[in-house]
Amino acid sequence: MSPITLAVLAAAVRAGTPVLFATLGEIFAERSGVLNLGVEGMMLVGALAGFVSTARTGNPWFGAVVAAAAGAGLGAVHAVLSVTLRANQVASGLALTIFGTGLSAFLGRGYVGVPGTGFQPTSFPVLGQLPAIGPVLFQQDPLVYLSYLAVPAAWYTLYRTRWGLQVRAVGESPEAADAMGVDVARLRFTCVVLGGTLAGLGGTFLSTAYTSMWIENMTAGRGWIAVALVIFAMWDPLRAAFGAYLFGGVNALQLHLQATGAGVPTYLLLMAPYAFTIVVLVLASQGAARRRLGAPAALSIPYTRTG
Amino acid sequence: MCRGGNAPRENWVAGEDAYLEAQEGKPMGRWARVTGVLAAGIVAFALATGPAPSEEKLKVGFVYVGPVGDAGWTYAHDQGRKYLEAHNPNVQTAAVENVAEGADSERVFTDLARKGYGLIVGTSFGYMDAMVKVASEFPKVAFVHISGFKRAKNLMTAFGRIEQPRYLTGLVAGAMTKTHIIGYVAAHPIPEVVRGINAFTLGVRATDPKATVHVVWSNTWYDPAQEEQAAESLLSIGADVLTQHQDSPAVVQAAAAKGKYAIGYNSDMSKFGPKAFLTAAVWNWGPMYTLIVKQVEGGSFKGDDIWSGMDEGVVDIAPLGPMVPASVRSLVMAKRQAIIAGTFNELAGPIKDQSGTVRVPAGSALSDSAQLSMNWFVQGVVGQVPSK
Numbered sequence: 141m142s143p144i145t146l147a148v149l150a151a152a153v154r155a156g157t158p159v160l161f162a163t164l165g166e167i168f169a170e171r172s173g174v175l176n177l178g179v180e181g182m183m184l185v186g187a188l189a190g191f192v193s194t195a196r197t198g199n200p201w202f203g204a205v206v207a208a209a210a211g212a213g214l215g216a217v218h219a220v221l222s223v224t225l226r227a228n229q230v231a232s233g234l235a236l237t238i239f240g241t242g243l244s245a246f247l248g249r250g251y252v253g254v255p256g257t258g259f260q261p262t263s264f265p266v267l268g269q270l271p272a273i274g275p276v277l278f279q280q281d282p283l284v285y286l287s288y289l290a291v292p293a294a295w296y297t298l299y300r301t302r303w304g305l306q307v308r309a310v311g312e313s314p315e316a317a318d319a320m321g322v323d324v325a326r327l328r329f330t331c332v333v334l335g336g337t338l339a340g341l342g343g344t345f346l347s348t349a350y351t352s353m354w355i356e357n358m359t360a361g362r363g364w365i366a367v368a369l370v371i372f373a374m375w376d377p378l379r380a381a382f383g384a385y386l387f388g389g390v391n392a393l394q395l396h397l398q399a400t401g402a403g404v405p406t407y408l409l410l411m412a413p414y415a416f417t418i419v420v421l422v423l424a425s426q427g428a429a430r431r432r433l434g435a436p437a438a439l440s441i442p443y444t445r446t447g
Numbered sequence: 448m449c450r451g452g453n454a455p456r457e458n459w460v461a462g463e464d465a466y467l468e469a470q471e472g473k474p475m476g477r478w479a480r481v482t483g484v485l486a487a488g489i490v491a492f493a494l495a496t497g498p499a500p501s502e503e504k505l506k507v508g509f510v511y512v513g514p515v516g517d518a519g520w521t522y523a524h525d526q527g528r529k530y531l532e533a534h535n536p537n538v539q540t541a542a543v544e545n546v547a548e549g550a551d552s553e554r555v556f557t558d559l560a561r562k563g564y565g566l567i568v569g570t571s572f573g574y575m576d577a578m579v580k581v582a583s584e585f586p587k588v589a590f591v592h593i594s595g596f597k598r599a600k601n602l603m604t605a606f607g608r609i610e611q612p613r614y615l616t617g618l619v620a621g622a623m624t625k626t627h628i629i630g631y632v633a634a635h636p637i638p639e640v641v642r643g644i645n646a647f648t649l650g651v652r653a654t655d656p657k658a659t660v661h662v663v664w665s666n667t668w669y670d671p672a673q674e675e676q677a678a679e680s681l682l683s684i685g686a687d688v689l690t691q692h693q694d695s696p697a698v699v700q701a702a703a704a705k706g707k708y709a710i711g712y713n714s715d716m717s718k719f720g721p722k723a724f725l726t727a728a729v730w731n732w733g734p735m736y737t738l739i740v741k742q743v744e745g746g747s748f749k750g751d752d753i754w755s756g757m758d759e760g761v762v763d764i765a766p767l768g769p770m771v772p773a774s775v776r777s778l779v780m781a782k783r784q785a786i787i788a789g790t791f792n793e794l795a796g797p798i799k800d801q802s803g804t805v806r807v808p809a810g811s812a813l814s815d816s817a818q819l820s821m822n823w824f825v826q827g828v829v830g831q832v833p834s835k
Binding site: 355 | 663700
């Protein structure tokens with residue numbers, strides 16, 4: 141493959157990674173039946189927390205842990221509102237995005253325009269030397285390698301563990317799960333906090349790996365793309381990885397086409413994944429198709445025990 | 448960067464709240480509308496409760512479309528506000544951040560005028576109609592609109608000839624490239640951006656006639672990750688000098704990470720890549736604001752159009768990096784002097800477009816009106832203006 145093709149593919153993986161973390165997190169939340177539209181806010185708070193703690197300690201791994209914790213904290217706010225207090229999940233999620241955007245802008249004031257440090261791309265031993273696969277997949281930042289582990293781990297947890305079965309059961313039929321002795325509120329709470337943790341990691345990827353700087357609102361809508369990607373991926377972690385790299389890849393491709401001066405209209409290319417998302421969204425709104433696509437039946441419905 | 452500094456504290460807090468509330472262009476457009484009204488109310492409240500200034504001082508109000516923390520456009524204006532305060536003890540300034548264009552801005556302008564502000568500056572193109580309206584209601588207040596084109600007796604328009612320093616940075620880029628490929632991460636396809644690319648390319652071709660400037664549109668003003676990726680795509684095709692039109696230093700960082708050179712915009716971005724940073728085209732609003740305040744104080748203010756260049760210090764280049772050889776340094780400084788003296792016009796003919804057609808014949812120069820509607824690239828640019 142030509143060096144430019146490899147560069148596009150490597151860029152696709154890099155651009156897809158922050159969105160992938162957030163998407164995996166949102167899949168857990170939605171699988172348990174909780175819609176969280178606060179992904180953008182959680183990513184921003186994670187991005188700031190990661191940047192600041194990396195700048196203070198010089199250790200980006202410490203920054204990643206703090207970012208994950210900050211995202212989890214914000215996730216917990218949504219969990220308290222939507223699970224414990226059974227508030228409207230759409231309103232609570234939107235409020236979380238507005239809150240996270242403002243909070244990170246406010247606390248981050250002193251860090252705008254401050255050069256930071258962060259993760260450096262490191263060639264993975266042996267695998268990094270492979271032709272084609274090496275430059276695309278294994279000459280990346282350590283957080284990208286972490287995402288390679290996170291995808292199969294998320295899939296295994298959801299489909300092959302008892303806990304994952306309970307998560308899916310709670311998202312499909314909380315009444316039945318409750319009758320079987322599953323603590324619905326506790327499980328949903330855990331999933332939403334896990335979602336926040338992963339969104340925080342996605343955020344810190346933007347501020348300490350992709351670039352090493354903090355600027356207000358630097359996620360620039362990636363949290364919303366993650367929410368859309370969950371639908372695109374039909375609530376499946378493996379398809380989420382494919383979707384994230386596709387979204388990243390389409391953008392990387394159009395930028396490279398421009399750089400080489402190829403006179404192709406790039407708007408259509410940029411639009412394609414979103415068009416597909418809309419198609420899935422339309423299908424998912426039909427009852428029968430919805431089931432087949434994997435939309436959790438109890439998504440966005442607060443659970444109250446009856447009888 | 449700016450942490451409040453010498454600004455009246457209340458107004459910064461108001462700006463913060465406004466930012467929390469009035470997020471523009473986000474998927475929750477309806478919320479933004481509702482909260483935008485709220486934000487305007489908070490701003491009005493903050494202005495009302497601010498400390499009463501001594502009567503003899505001229506109160507100057509600045510209305511910004513973004514946060515001063517954007518590290519670019521609004522930041523540069525706020526530096527100008529601080530410069531004004533430092534250089535003129537007889538003024539008192541206040542700034543309102545994150546004011547959405549349209550009806551919300553009209554309320555903020557009206558509030559400032561009612562509060563006795565003698566000079567009000569709006570720094571975003573979209574304030575134009577609101578400023579025209581408020582200016583007609585407060586004929587004794589002086590208004591300055593940055594980048595607009597509608598004027599009145601008490602409403603002035605002002606902008607800077609950033610093309611001049613762009614040309615100079617092009618000279619540096621052409622002299623420093625070894626691959627003859629230069630990358631330009633462009634923002635949105637509007638005449639202002641196109642003009643910048645063209646002036647830069649003319650500079651590049653003056654020092655390296657073989658060089659081409661590859662343009663990638665990010666379609667953002669403000670998305671570091673997207674800009675970084677656009678920079679990566681240019682590096683992958685062999686560009687060894689990059690420049691940009693966006694507000695963030697992401698392009699400088701991307702070039703630094705690959706050991707290539709970068710030319711910044713808006714402000715000196717050298718700290719984001721000391722080994723990569725050649726120079727930047729920078730805004731310096733302070734002198735212009737000081738000049739306008741003098742006109743207001745002296746009673747000579749009228750609805751002029753100011754389009755100032757390097758001769759008045761509104762635009763300039765950042766100090767050249769240590770890697771720029773002395774010969775290039777002296778060439779750039781000589782051209783800089785010639786532009787300031789008015790003996791050299793960077794947009795003088797002959798200028799050919801991408802197809803080789805002469806657009807500006809020898810002996811004439813691109814007129815101001817042609818500059819303001821420029822939608823074609825000069826020879827040497829690789830890329831397209833998408834609107835065409």
